[in-house]
Amino acid sequence: MPPRHWLMKVEPSAYTIDDLERDGHTGWEGVRNYQARNLLRDEIQVGDGVLFYASNASPSGVAGIAEVVTAGYPDPLQFRKGDDYYDAKATPEKPIWYSVDIAFVERFPAVLPLADLKANPKLRKMMVVKRGMRLSVQPVTAAEFAEVCRMGRHATR
């Protein structure tokens, strides 16, 4: 399977591309949506490209690039009693939620705003530009990934 491409959302209050640049890599934890879980568990592979998307931001948009460095594994937070992401129904034998690890690749000179993605006809089919699209892990085509990288490298504040 050739590397695929994904867009992953996170709010800047939780984690930023600067945090990822500092940390080098991080566990993508706390995803609590079944559709996104299925992608993390079943589809996402080492070497896949990631568009790092800042949501609920000003502006919201793609902040940089990351790369998947582990396949899906059980999200440790589901077992951590008291944690916001604790899930009493999950057990180590039957985990419910999954994570992957991602590594920093590149930080765009500025956030590439969602509005710019929407304005690019080549990106008309991207999930993230569609109204009401809340999925926090989304598949992205190779062509879309390349186009967003190209735009992001020219992003200016």
Place this chain on the structure above:
DNA sequence: GCCAACGTTGGC
């Protein structure tokens, strides 16, 4: 802060 869109919960 508003509110539309969506996902989940729970009564029946």
Place this chain on the structure above:
DNA sequence: GCCAACGTTGGC
């Protein structure tokens, strides 16, 4: 299994 109520997401 339906679906209304509720909670969350997330752009603006």
